[in-house]
Amino acid sequence: MLKDKFPDFPLILSPMEAITNKPFRKICKRYGADVLITEFISSDALMREVEQSVVKMSFEEMEHPIGIQIFGNNEDSLTLATKIAERENPDFIDINWGCPVRKIAGKGCGSGILNDIPKMIRLTETVVKATNLPVTVKTRLGYSEDSKNIVEIAERLQDVGIQALSIHGRTRSQMYKGVADWTLIAEVKNNPYMKIPIFGNGDINSAEKAIEYKNRYGVDGILIGRATIGNPFIFRQIKDLLNGETPSEITIAEKVEVCKEHFEGLIELRGEKNAIFEMRKNYSGYFKGLADFKPFRLKLVNSLNKNEILDILKNILDYYSVAR
Ligand SMILES: Cc1cc2nc3c(=O)[nH]c(=O)nc-3n(C[C@H](O)[C@H](O)[C@H](O)COP(=O)(O)O)c2cc1C
The missing domain is CATH 1.10.1200.80 (Putative flavin oxidoreducatase; domain 2)
Structure with missing residues (x-):
């Protein structure tokens, strides 16, 4: 079970293309990130063994527990990509159903899938069935302001066997605008039907805010993205606060x-x-x-x-x- 590989309330380095590569992940790990995830990797590119994508999958022993994140929009490439990723022996496969960027979402990958939930569920199930590794999903609240259906999506994703769900508190339409809405993330977490860990994501930019959101929204862990850029130290500062200490100053x-x-x-x-x-x-x-x-x-x-x-x-x- 994936749960057994994660500590209580894991601090997760949120995957970021061209940022969370191996050297940066290793630094974050040293500063207290409990779980790492690779940058997103195109399942089509993996299928064609494109060198850059193969390199993106590699990690070092000290990086465990680590997930390889893939994106795609059809059964064949996602299945094959999952099997290729499995060879690297990650701790889990994470499916990216969250990326809002047009060149990804416009092709029905990433958060583009959020306007076709049956397909999202079917493809997720395909990945779950293609591997013995735990599968997790990272997604958003819904496609747009009038379709914030993450509560229903989360139930259906759990039904097809994912072992953890990370939710960025924005919709696809919002891209990175506005403020992340954690109340809906908390609704998923507080849904008695949900048994898998629910990780919250969006706008955590200080150690204090991480603790505040942990307490206010009751999530099982958090992912931190942009605030780690040039600031891997944030993980140590959060750990300090969790241990009842003052966050360390970085010289x-x-x-x-x-x-x-x-x-x-x-x-x-x-x-x-x-x-x-x-x-x-x-x-x-x-x-x-x-x-x-x-x-x-x-x-x-x-x-x-x-x-x-x-x-x-x-x-x-x-x-x-x-x-x-
Ligand atoms: C430059 C950049 C690249 C990103 N690349 C990915 C990615 O490869 N996979 C993914 O799931 N999310 C990606 N994201 C989204 C982040 O993981 C995260 O969900 C988002 O930034 C919100 O969290 P934050 O407010 O802590 O940054 C990216 C975000 C940024 C800013």
Whole structure:
């Protein structure tokens, strides 16, 4: 059972394309993420053994418990992708029925399936039957404001055998706009018919908010996405609060060290050039709140050279180590 592999109230690193790759996942794990999930992987691409998709599936021993997340919209590719993913020995397969991006949802994948619930249930059942691994689903409240049918969807997904459900408190139409509505997530959780763990997701951006939402909505665990970007430390801070301690302050030395480790891990995974570009979306997170940081940030995001970036990071450390 999947439940037995997760601690009570797991803190889950929410899957994010081009963010939650192996080097970043490993850092999050070290800082207290209890469960990891890969970036979403196209079942069609996996079926064709597209190299990038195969690479996305790989993880290290220390990453357990980890799920491989797949998306697709037909029986054949989802079945085959599930069997290919199974070979990697993840702890579970997560189906992405939540992505709202047009190029995914427009093809009936991700949250595009939310306007055809019978198909969503049928395809989920297909995946459950294709593997001995536990299957989980990550989805949204419904397709649009007037079809927030997650309570019914959750029951039907449980009926076909999924072992946990993660709910992002927005609809497909909302994309990332507005505020995540956790009251409907709590309704699913409080439905006496539901036996599987219900994980809440959306807008958790501080350790305090994580605890507040845990207590207010009673979910079995939470997924944190955007607030982890350049801030894997949030997991440790939540753990501190859960243990009745004050959330630990992260020193500039630690931020620089982790940022460097992240960059070097990305170079190993993606090559120097890709790593330099992909790292750019992380710097604001790592160095959020530092006074006068803008000139450093501009240098970091404009540099095309690994050693130069490492030098800038060293300069950041020197500059901010002196009390200012
Ligand atoms: C850049 C980016 C990429 C994402 N990629 C994925 C993905 O691959 N799979 C998935 O299930 N959700 C994906 N999401 C959605 C997040 O996992 C999460 O559900 C959403 O951001 C809401 O949580 P948050 O408010 O904690 O960020 C992505 C979100 C962002 C911002």
